[in-house]
Amino acid sequence: MGQIQSDEDKEVELADIQPLYTKLMRECPSGALHLHEFRKIFGVQSTSEDEALYMETLFRSFDTNRDDVIDFMEFVAAVHLVLRGKLEDRLKWSFKVYDRDDSGKLDRQEVKRVIKVICQLKKNHIHMTPSDICDRIFKLLDENNDGQISLSEFMEGAQKDAWIMDLLKLDTNARAFFKSIYFIIIVKIII
Numbered sequence: 001m002g003q004i005q006s007d008e009d010k011e012v013e014l015a016d017i018q019p020l021y022t023k024l025m026r027e028c029p030s031g032a033l034h035l036h037e038f039r040k041i042f043g044v045q046s047t048s049e050d051e052a053l054y055m056e057t058l059f060r061s062f063d064t065n066r067d068d069v070i071d072f073m074e075f076v077a078a079v080h081l082v083l084r085g086k087l088e089d090r091l092k093w094s095f096k097v098y099d100r101d102d103s104g105k106l107d108r109q110e111v112k113r114v115i116k117v118i119c120q121l122k123k124n125h126i127h128m129t130p131s132d133i134c135d136r137i138f139k140l141l142d143e144n145n146d147g148q149i150s151l152s153e154f155m156e157g158a159q160k161d162a163w164i165m166d167l168l169k170l171d172t173n174a175r176a177f178f179k180s181i182y183f184i185i186i187v188k189i190i191i
Contacts, residue, residue, distance in 0.1 A: 017076065024075050032069035035059050054117040061097055088155065094168055095154050105148040108134055118167065133167065140164055 028037055038059045062070050062078040070078065081093060100110050115137070116130040126133070141149045141157035141164065149157075158168045 020076055020079060021072060024072060032071055033075060034069055038070065048120065050113065050117050051120060054114065057097055057100065061093060087159070091155050091158055091168065092151070095151050098154075098168075105150055106154065107148055108138065111137055111149070115167065137164060137167070 024033070025031060027041075028034070033041075035056060039055050059070070060066075062074050064074055064077070065071075081089060085093075095106070098106050098110055098114050100113070112130055112134040115133045119126050119130055119133070128136075137157075138147075138149070140161055141153050143153050143157075154168065158165045
């Protein structure tokens, strides 16, 4: 009672579905988002092996049925997660992206690989080397000093430190794309 629900906690409404479908069909007339289109949405044109692997990992995290395309339902789920998903859900998704071998723990190599790509994508916004960032992340998050970060260490550590949160939650250029889609939906609802 008396609590106000934030935009991030709201579900995607049924009235939001039609404009999402229209936008997806404009961007991807086949109705399915392929990896090359996904890379374009994120603004990643580089052919570096690290960036290509990172984008493929992100793509696969949304392609839940593993058919090599993001269909409309997966697209809606991705929009919801990126724009309105609860912080806990976004951090779990981020952990999954970092955890390349699906071991349930992050080692230095996994973290450094993602950080290296994030540094490349964010260009001049990060003023540390990927190795320095990785060292700082492990110093702050690896509570039991076993050389690995568990999901609980990841979640708790990210919520304690704003700098860590900014790096770990994987907030990239797609958020702007999804926001433009959502803005179109809100305008249509208001009009």
